[in-house]
Amino acid sequence: MMPLGLMGEGEVAEIVSVQCAAGGTAAARVEDMGLRPGKRVRMLSNGAGPVLVKVDESRLAIDRGVAMRIAVRTA
Incomplete structure (x- = not known):
């Protein structure tokens, strides 16, 4: 497991x-x-600033501090 904020571009996680x-x-x-x-x-x-993720069919910009509090497991 790792924080959402540390995922690399193109990575998929749960x-x-x-x-x-x-x-x-x-x-x-x-x-x-x-x-x-x-x-x-x-x-x-x-990159610098908020992270941009895709969930279902939506694109979401998430504050980096919040992204670091969301634990994910890479697929």
């Missing part, structure tokens, strides 16, 4: 857990975007 503060707005926002355990994500861009 979300294992989201470690945002319980009950916090970040946790709710991440879930509202569709980033939940069991979902598969593809890293589109991982």
Whole structure:
């Protein structure tokens, strides 16, 4: 397992857990975007600033700090 923020471009992984503060707005926002355990994500861009991922048919820009709190398992 590793943080979503450390994935390389083009890599595909499955979300294992989201470690945002319980009950916090970040946790709710991440879930509202569709980033939940069991979902598969593809890293589109991982340069400076936010990371860009594809989940289902959506492209999402995620703050790097939040991305580092999402644990993934590479496929």
